[in-house]
Amino acid sequence: MIVTLIVIAVIVALVLFIVVGAYNKLVALDQRADQSFADIDVQLKQRQDLIPNLVETVKGYATHERGTLDAVTQARAAAAGATSVNDKVQAENMLTGALGRLFAVAEAYPDLKANTNYLELQRELSDIENKLAAARRFFNSAVGEFNALRRQFPTVLFAGMVGFGADKPFFDVGEGDRAAMNAAPPKVRFTA
Numbered sequence: 001m002i003v004t005l006i007v008i009a010v011i012v013a014l015v016l017f018i019v020v021g022a023y024n025k026l027v028a029l030d031q032r033a034d035q036s037f038a039d040i041d042v043q044l045k046q047r048q049d050l051i052p053n054l055v056e057t058v059k060g061y062a063t064h065e066r067g068t069l070d071a072v073t074q075a076r077a078a079a080a081g082a083t084s085v086n087d088k089v090q091a092e093n094m095l096t097g098a099l100g101r102l103f104a105v106a107e108a109y110p111d112l113k114a115n116t117n118y119l120e121l122q123r124e125l126s127d128i129e130n131k132l133a134a135a136r137r138f139f140n141s142a143v144g145e146f147n148a149l150r151r152q153f154p155t156v157l158f159a160g161m162v163g164f165g166a167d168k169p170f171f172d173v174g175e176g177d178r179a180a181m182n183a184a185p186p187k188v189r190f191t192a
Contacts, residue, residue: 022149023158023162026149030168032146033142035142036135037139039135039138040171044088044092051076054102054118055102058118074098075098076098078094079092085171089169136171143168144170146168147167150164
């Protein structure tokens with residue numbers, strides 16, 4: 001009888017140890033995913049703060065490109081007002097597209113391309129974009145680990161009961177941007 005009770009106590013303790021360990025790992029990965037998204041927010045805020053200066057610099061040279069400048073301003077406002085992960089992803093993708101059109105407009109104005117303020121703003125924006133890409137990769141990695149643990153056995157048995165019932169969404173470029181990336185690979189041309 002005592003041996004049976006000891007075996008049952010050991011089994012209960014082992015199950016409890018596994019459940020507590022899995023729960024703590026879920027909490028840690030959830031926290032890491034949230035923190036990495038906050039890092040993305042910091043980079044997005046820096047990019048959004050830089051855009052008014054960029055628009056004003058371009059506005060001085062490209063007065064006929066009012067539609068493009070307005071699109072950038074509206075996309076920036078939408079990105080600043082987005083609250084959920086999906087809204088932020090969509091708004092930031094729109095802003096990235098609007099900035100691409102702005103830089104295409106700048107190509108038509110040689111004086112603007114040579115302006116030191118414009119060049120500095122473009123360099124800063126490029127630096128922020130690189131940091132954003134790194135932050136997005138880290139976020140997606142954290143989300144991937146969280147989602148995998150949430151679906152693994154034995155975590156899948158209790159994850160929904162303790163508040164981790166759904167997968168976290170990845171920071172995705174969106175179907176439109178993915179199609180554009182797959183349709184036209186970048187061309188590299190070296191000319192003398």
